[in-house]
Amino acid sequence: xxxxxxxxxxxxxxxxxxxxxxxxxxxxxxxxxxxxxxxxxxxxxxxxxxxxxxxxxxxxxxxxxxxxxxxxxxxxxxxxxxxxxxxxxxxxxxxxxxxxxxxxxxxxxxxxxxxxxxxxxxxxxxxxxxxxxxxxxxxxxxxxxxxxxxxxxxxxxxxxxxxxxxxxxxxxxxxxxxxxxxxxxxxxxxxxxxxxxxxxxxxxxxxxxxxxxxxxxxxxxxxxxxxxxxxxxxxxxxxxxxxxxxxxxxxxxxxxxxxxxxxxxxxxxxxxxxxxxxxxxxxxxxxxxxxxxxxxxxxxxxxxxxxxxxxxxxxxxxxxxxxxxxxxxxxxxxxxxxxxxxxxxxxxxxxxxxxxxxxxxxxxxxxxxxxxxxxxxxxxxxxxxxxxxxxxxxxxxxxxxxxxxxxxxxxxxxxxxxxxxxxxxxxxxxxxxxxxxxxxxxxxxxxxxxxxxxxxxxxxxxxxxxxxxxxxxxxxxxxxxxxxxxxxxxxxxxxxxxxxxxxxxxxxxxxxxxxxxxxxxxxxxxxxxxxxxxxxxxxxxxxxxxxxxxxxxxxxxxxxxxxxxxxxxxxx
Numbered sequence: 050x051x052x053x054x055x056x057x058x059x060x061x062x063x064x065x066x067x068x069x070x071x072x073x074x075x076x077x078x079x080x081x082x083x084x085x086x087x088x089x090x091x092x093x094x095x096x097x098x099x100x101x102x103x104x105x106x107x108x109x110x111x112x113x114x115x116x117x118x119x120x121x122x123x124x125x126x127x128x129x130x131x132x133x134x135x136x137x138x139x140x141x142x143x144x145x146x147x148x149x150x151x152x153x154x155x156x157x158x159x160x161x162x163x164x165x166x167x168x169x170x171x172x173x174x175x176x177x178x179x180x181x182x183x184x185x186x187x188x189x190x191x192x193x194x195x196x197x198x199x200x201x202x203x204x205x206x207x208x209x210x211x212x213x214x215x216x217x218x219x220x221x222x223x224x225x226x227x228x229x230x231x232x233x234x235x236x237x238x239x240x241x242x243x244x245x246x247x248x249x250x251x252x253x254x255x256x257x258x259x260x261x262x263x264x265x266x267x268x269x270x271x272x273x274x275x276x277x278x279x280x281x282x283x284x285x286x287x288x289x290x291x292x293x294x295x296x297x298x299x300x301x302x303x304x305x306x307x308x309x310x311x312x313x314x315x316x317x318x319x320x321x322x323x324x325x326x327x328x329x330x331x332x333x334x335x336x337x338x339x340x341x342x343x344x345x346x347x348x349x350x351x352x353x354x355x356x357x358x359x360x361x362x363x364x365x366x367x368x369x370x371x372x373x374x375x376x377x378x379x380x381x382x383x384x385x386x387x388x389x390x391x392x393x394x395x396x397x398x399x400x401x402x403x404x405x406x407x408x409x410x411x412x413x414x415x416x417x418x419x420x421x422x423x424x425x426x427x428x429x430x431x432x433x434x435x436x437x438x439x440x441x442x443x444x445x446x447x448x449x450x451x452x453x454x455x456x457x458x459x460x461x462x463x464x465x466x467x468x469x470x471x472x473x474x475x476x477x478x479x480x481x482x483x484x485x486x487x488x489x490x491x492x493x494x495x496x497x498x499x500x501x502x503x504x505x506x507x508x509x510x511x512x513x514x515x516x517x518x519x520x521x522x523x524x525x526x527x528x529x530x531x532x533x534x535x536x537x538x539x540x541x542x543x544x545x546x547x548x549x550x551x552x553x554x555x556x557x558x559x560x561x562x563x564x565x566x567x568x569x570x571x572x573x574x575x576x577x578x579x580x581x582x583x584x585x586x587x588x589x590x591x592x593x594x595x596x597x598x599x600x601x602x603x604x605x606x607x608x609x610x611x612x613x614x615x616x617x618x619x620x621x
Contacts, residue, residue, distance in 0.1 A: 077546025079597070079604035084619035086603045087111060088594040089433035090126070090522075092615025093223065094118040095607075097214050098435060099617040101206065108435045109137060109203040110211050112443035113196045115433050117215045117271060120465075121264055122223055123613075124249075125232050125452040126431035126522060129270065129282070130459070130466040132191040133430075133447025134330040134337075136317060136505050137203055138515060140440035145507060146203075147317040147330045150195025150447075151498040152188035152469055153310070153383075155301035158495050162301075163470070169479040169487070180475075182238045184300030186455040186468035188499070192447055193274060193282040195312040201278070202314075212275040219271060219463070222263035228612045230258045238456025245458040245465070267463025283307040287462055294459045317507075320345055320395055323539055325516065326509040332389045333491075335381035336504030339373035339528035344535065345400030346372060346407070357541040357551055358569075360576035361409065366536070367556035367563050367582065368407045370529055375558040379483075382490030383498040389490060412563075412581035429453075430503060430522035434596045436515075436603055438619065442596075444505035446520045446527075472499035484559060502527045508535065515598050517545075521608075523591035526564070529555040530591030538597060545597035545606040553590040566590060 080086070085108075087098035097118045098111035106114075112135070119127025135148040160168050163185060164175040180186050200208060233255035239245040248264070249256055256262050273281035281287060288307045295302045317328040318337060322344045329337035346369040355361040376394050393399065406413070430448035448467070449455075455468040476482050477492035485491065491500040504527050508517040517538055521530040530553055537548025552569040564587035565574060578584050589610040597604040607614035 075544055075547050077544065077550050077606070079544055079546045079606045080616040080618060081602050081604050082618040083602055084438040085111070085436065086596055086605045086619070087115060087433065087435050087617045088596055088605045088607050088615075089115055089119065090431045090592055090594060090607075090611060090614045091119060091122040092613060092617065093218070094122045094127070094433075095615050095617035097218065099619055100214050101211055102437055102619055103621070104206060104210060106206040106211065107204065107439065108437040108441040108443045109199055110206045111435050111437065112433070112445055113200045113204065114211050114215055115435065116192065116196045116445065116447065117212060118218060119431060119433070121215065121219045121267065123431055124229075124465060125236070126429045126448055128447065128449045128454070128465060128467070129193055129267075130187070130190040130464045131447055131449040131454060132188070132467060132469060133195065133445060134334050134501070134503050134505055135195060135199060136328060136330065136444040136507050137199060138442040138507060139203060143513075145317055145328050147315050148195055148199055148312055149315070149330060149333070149498070150191035150312040151333060151501055152191040152467060153496050153498045154188050154470060154473070154493065155303060155306050156496050157303060158301040158470070160475070160493060169476045172476055172479065175475070180470040181451065181468055182241065182456050184295055184298040184455070184457055184466075186470050187300060187302060187457065187466040188469040189302055189306045189310050190467060191310065191312060194279055194310055197274070197279045198312050198314075208278060209275045212271055216268050216271045216275065219264040219268035222261040225256045225258055225260050225262050226613055227258045230255055232452060236453050236456065238451070239453050242456045242458060244460045245453075245456055248458060248463070264463050266461055270462045270464060283310060287464075290461050291459050291464070294457075318391055318395065322348055322535075324511040325539055326513070327535070328507045328509070329504055331384070332381050332391065333383045333498050333500045334503055335377035335500045336502035336527045336531075338381055338391070338394060339370065339377050339502075340504055340506065340531050340535070341395045342373035342376055342400070343369035343528065343532050345395060345397055346404050347536065349401055349404035352536060352540040357537060357543065358573065360573045363554055363569075363573060363577060364409065364412075364580060364582075365407070366529070366532065367554055367577075368413060370532065370556045371413060371558050372403050373528060374525070374556070377500070377502075378485040378488060378558055380490050381500050382488065382492075383500075386494055386497050387490040410580070430524070430527070432505065432520035432522060432592070432594050434518040434520065434594050436518065436596050436598070440515065442507065442515060442518050444507050444518045444520050446503040446505045446522070448503065448522070469499055472501065473497075504528055504531050506531055506535070517595065517597050519593050519595040521591035521593040525557055526553070526555040526590040529553055530593050534593050534595060545595050545604045549593055549595060549606050549608050555587065555590055564590070
């Protein structure tokens with residue numbers, strides 16, 4: 050009997066030990082390692098980044114490879130013909146560099162030639178699809194220059210070595226996922242362009258799931274860039290093909306536009322949040338202003354005393370975001386054309402005054418704000434985060450604008466072009482409009498970069514150590530996605546998986562709607578409605594790709610909101 054008792058007791062303890070081992074504290078499990086890590090919206094591109102790290106490359110080398118690779122694996126957002134923002138952290142120099150490679154409007158473009166009518170007086174008569182689809186919709190592409198000059202300044206491996214795996218990937222092809230098939234099938238602008246149809250369609254149907262999509266022309270373009278660097282894209286044969294296609298189809302991009310394009314390298318903008326140091330790109334990144342603005346406002350509240358999914362938390366996030374978007378709409382544009390008052394906008398004193406206007410009893414009123422016809426901002430941007438084993442890091446967000454951009458593929462190059470001409474405030478001068486479409490900071494000028502919501506972020510802790518690399522696609526909802534991750538980590542002490550999968554809300558200005566994801570609690574939604582928020586169910590918001598550095602380990606998490614994203618790590 051005694052032996053039987055001992056046996057049962059042993060079994061019980063053994064079972065308890067097993068149970069404890071598999072009973073994880075969270076249902077969301079980051080990938081953890083101590084060496085290099087790449088988190089992107091496509092696992093195959095993440096793996097190419099690791100291949101570069103394994104070759105002895107650093108985080109910048111890997112970022113360049115991943116950026117070009119996503120043009121193959123994620124063509125609706127990854128690109129050569131688009132633009133973006135990058136943050137580079139060089140551990141040995143303890144330095145952060147912001148790279149603005151947003152494209153500029155062509156020098157010979159003007160309102161009359163774009164729309165055929167005088168704006169803003171005839172805005173309602175203008176065909177706004179002109180700056181959304183087709184050849185006139187493209188600014189000068191900045192991606193290749195941004196990636197190549199980042200590599201030239203901070204990379205370690207020869208450019209040819211960095212691009213060779215991507216060239217092979219384009220030439221050998223990728224297996225078409227269901228997600229890619231559906232994106233192609235639902236892309237009306239691709240179907241309207243002859244060259245795009247040749248690449249992505251067969252007999253009028255999109256490339257089928259599990260078939261192989263090869264990109265020979267893109268591989269050839271990448272070979273020229275590998276051999277000639279920036280000149281392989283902005284001068285020579287590729288540039289001539291871009292300009293010829295533009296000239297033959299009413300577009301504006303010229304050889305001079307391409308040759309004279311330069312990315313901008315600068316110090317990032319920054320703020321402190323509960324002792325942590327937050328870094329983001331300078332304007333024309335409006336999303337960065339929203340995030341820093343919102344954090345400064347939230348610092349005036351003890352957010353951590355509420356639960357991460359409480360109505361109080363959502364209310365404060367919404368009110369802070371709304372005020373951040375108000376500043377984005379009024380003040381943010383190309384600093385080469387408009388004196389953006391960055392330091393004033395993100396000052397702690399101003400944040401304290403804005404915080405005083407937030408009530409826990411009711412949502413802010415729109416009575417003093419005019420309704421607005423907003424710019425459309427595509428959700429099909431993409432972000433990736435990278436850290437190498439030496440501690441160097443990259444946070445990069447880039448886009449074509451809409452899904453597949455303008456829909457235009459330049460013949461003989463494989464290059465999909467952006468539609469960033471859509472992002473200017475064409476209603477500037479209309480006294481009845483106060484929002485983004487009439488923004489004096491973002492009014493159209495030739496040679497100007499449009500305001501963007503892209504917001505790559507890096508966060509350093511009180512000791513000055515890199516703590517978080519993150520960013521997201523999502524158009525106007527990018528700041529909301531990024532802010533939710535940041536506050537999840539700092540205010541609620543969540544792991545990066547938990548912070549990523551928190552239900553998200555988005556509050557713009559002067560929209561009445563408070564958009565929310567379906568995973569938000571119905572009880573919380575009801576409380577927010579009682580506070581006066583006009584609740585509106587939304588599709589998923591963003592797709593953060595993040596690395597949280599904690600206790601000497603890298604914790605990576607690819608957002609589950611979009612398929613095929615993944616974390617890749619160095620193992621040898």
